[in-house]
Amino acid sequence: MTPVDIAHHVREAVLEVTWDDGSVTRLSAAQLRGWCPCATCQGHSPGLRFHEPPPGVTIAELHEVGAYALGIRFSDGHDNGIYTWPHLRWIAAYGQT
Numbered sequence: 001m002t003p004v005d006i007a008h009h010v011r012e013a014v015l016e017v018t019w020d021d022g023s024v025t026r027l028s029a030a031q032l033r034g035w036c037p038c039a040t041c042q043g044h045s046p047g048l049r050f051h052e053p054p055p056g057v058t059i060a061e062l063h064e065v066g067a068y069a070l071g072i073r074f075s076d077g078h079d080n081g082i083y084t085w086p087h088l089r090w091i092a093a094y095g096q097t
Helices: 029-034 085-094
Strands: 003-009 014-019 024-028 059-065 069-074 082-084
Touching (some): 024 085, 082 085
Antiparallel strands (some): 014 024
């Protein structure tokens, strides 16, 4: 599945993704930061782990990575994760904090 629209709601600190199947995903900055997929956060072992984000973390910047992912820089300066479309869907389905 691929997004057809991505909206950053700054006041709510939420990323809203509308997918090509018509579903809409709302992900908080805290969820995204906590489920960062980068090796610094996740290490090199199998499985994903949630890491408690700093209080009040927000999304400072978004940029597209090719046609397959988003790069996100957070208010704490962290920007190592590449959030693929499948990873964003996974967070929406299983990554509740």
